[in-house]
Amino acid sequence: MDKWVRFEHAGKPGFGKLQGDIITVYQGDMFNSPSPTTQTAAPSAVKLLTPTQPTKMIAIWNNFHALAAKLNQAIPKEPLYLIKTSNSFLASGEVIRWPASFDGKVVFEGELGVVIGKTCKAVSEAEAPSCIFGYTCINDVTAADIINRDPAFQQWVRAKSFDTFGVFGPVAATGLDPLKLSVKTVLNGQERQNYPVSDMIFPPAKLVSLISQDMTLYPGDVICCGTSVGVGSMKPGSQIEVTIEGIGTLANRFD
Numbered sequence: 001m002d003k004w005v006r007f008e009h010a011g012k013p014g015f016g017k018l019q020g021d022i023i024t025v026y027q028g029d030m031f032n033s034p035s036p037t038t039q040t041a042a043p044s045a046v047k048l049l050t051p052t053q054p055t056k057m058i059a060i061w062n063n064f065h066a067l068a069a070k071l072n073q074a075i076p077k078e079p080l081y082l083i084k085t086s087n088s089f090l091a092s093g094e095v096i097r098w099p100a101s102f103d104g105k106v107v108f109e110g111e112l113g114v115v116i117g118k119t120c121k122a123v124s125e126a127e128a129p130s131c132i133f134g135y136t137c138i139n140d141v142t143a144a145d146i147i148n149r150d151p152a153f154q155q156w157v158r159a160k161s162f163d164t165f166g167v168f169g170p171v172a173a174t175g176l177d178p179l180k181l182s183v184k185t186v187l188n189g190q191e192r193q194n195y196p197v198s199d200m201i202f203p204p205a206k207l208v209s210l211i212s213q214d215m216t217l218y219p220g221d222v223i224c225c226g227t228s229v230g231v232g233s234m235k236p237g238s239q240i241e242v243t244i245e246g247i248g249t250l251a252n253r254f255d
Contacts, residue, residue, distance in 0.1 A: 001175035001246060004030060004134070006053075007046040018043065018171055031117050031133060031219040050091045051136055051172040052115055052220035057084040058211060059140055059160060063201050063226030070229055079202050079210050082156040084140070084224070088166030096141055096254040098236060099162040104145030106234055106254070109227040110185030110193045110242040111138035114204045115172045116221040120212050128208040131217065134174040135181075135204075137242045137250035138224045139167035144233075168222060173247045178204050185230065186241045193230035200225060 003018040016025040017036070023046070025039040030052075061080040062073050090096065098106065117133025146159040160166075178197050185193035197203075202210065207223055217223075234240060234254045242250040 001173060002134075003171040003173050003248070004051060005043075005171050006049040006051055007041070007043075008049055009041060009046040013049065014046075016041070048091055048093060048170055050089050051169050052222065054086070054089070054221045055218050056086075057089070057166050057168075057222045057224060058082075059084050059224040060202070060207065060226035061156075064195065064199050064228040065201060066195065066199055067228045068201070075201060079207055081211065082160065084166040085157070085161040086166075087163055088161045090164045090167045090252070092137075092167075092170035092250045092252065094164070094167075094252060096139075096167060096234075096240070096252050097162075097164045098255065099143060102143050102146065102162070104143060107142050107144050107231055108185060108187065108192075108234055108240050108242075109138075109140040109142060109231050110183050111140050111227050112178060112181060112183055112197055112204075112225045112244060113138040113168050114178075114208065114223040114225060116208070116217045116223070117219055119216060119218055120208065121216045123209055123212050125205050125209040128205040128212070131208055131212070132204060133219070134172040135176050135178055135244070135247055136168050136172050136222065137170070137183075137244050137247055138222075139185075139240060139242050139250055139252065140224050140227065141165040141167060167250060167252055169250050170248050176246050181244050181246065183228070184243045186243070187232065187234065188238055192232055193228065195228035195230070197225070199228060
């Protein structure tokens with residue numbers, strides 16, 4: 001298992017492999033045979049960035065049996081998804097900001113993220129794992145009150161794409177079996193979510209295959225796999241952490 005990070009040091013971006021408390025700096029393309037250098041850095045000495053620079057972040061709705069049952073939602077026949085725009089992307093350690101144009105409820109959603117490793121279009125479910133680079137932690141922040149505010153149009157993208165609402169990281173971890181993972185979300189020291197990825201309606205390989213029938217996926221793109229029970233609101237000053245064993249903890253303050 002490897003943990004890949006992107007960082008900024010002395011105003012310049014870089015990437016590398018995190019091993020314990022040391023980043024081994026790499027050069028080339030993270031997704032295509034990168035090579036190690038002799039340089040190393042301590043995470044505390046650099047600014048961690050989002051682990052990839054996606055062309056798009058795809059967020060899945062209603063993808064867990066437990067939450068579908070709680071909300072009395074029918075099991076979907078195909079993935080239901082929206083796009084989170086690039087202005088929303090935020091790294092671990094950064095501050096999630098309350099939108100100036102919104103005064104309603106802002107909620108957290110701890111999720112597993114699938115990181116795409118190569119360009120894929122119309123791939124089969126059997127081919128899909130070869131398109132997956134690794135996995136990351138997601139906080140799919142949502143201005144929940146906006147979604148159904150206008151009866152003529154559900155505002156999913158607006159509700160989920162405010163600046164700083166697409167939180168992911170701290171690493172892209174490879175070599176994991178996603179169906180053996182669990183997602184834990186802690187708000188101000190209190191556990192709010194703890195659910196198994198194996199409860200997914202559409203697991204990662206199936207998501208990649210089905211979404212790739214609709215649109216081309218590119219290296220670094222992220223699929224947010226959806227959340228389960230325990231979603232709740234955040235108040236200014238809150239500390240929110242999403243932890244997935246083998247990946248790490250995505251930690252942010254909300255103000």
